[in-house]
Amino acid sequence: MGSLAKAALALVVLAAAVAGCGSGSGGDTGSAPAQPRWDLTITYWPQGRHGPSTTASLTCDPNGGTHPVPDKACAALDAHSEALHPVPLDMACTEIYGGDQVARVTGPGLKANFNRTNGCEIARWDALAPVLELSS
Secondary structure, eight states: OOHHHHHHHHHHHHHHHHHHOOOSSOOOTTSOOOOOSEEEEEEEETTOTTSOOEEEEEEETTTBSSOSOHHHHHHHHHHHGGGGSOOOTTOOOOOOOOEEEEEEEEETTEEEEEEESSHHHHHHHHHTHHHHOOOO
């Protein structure tokens, strides 16, 4: 192989190596976009289950959907995701009534129901109020 052919081969190898180097993000720019961190459907009954309801979608990272305030809702989920879990059955809760409001949050692998029937449920509700209350 002549020196010109060796130089050409070296350039091809170098170009392939440079092309293989990415931005360091580890992502493949040709692949599908990443799934959102949260992809939820929220149904809210402001006057109880027998009254009218409102439903909205919410995605986080990127923030969007039909939710009236997705940025605040996503921030609440980031800060209080534990509130998506039900109150443990052996938890002692104050017996106070916080109102008729009811909500349901569903998504991949998630079905969470919310109400304001006692102190524990009110605390869960308050933590995720920006997600649950679908009025702007």
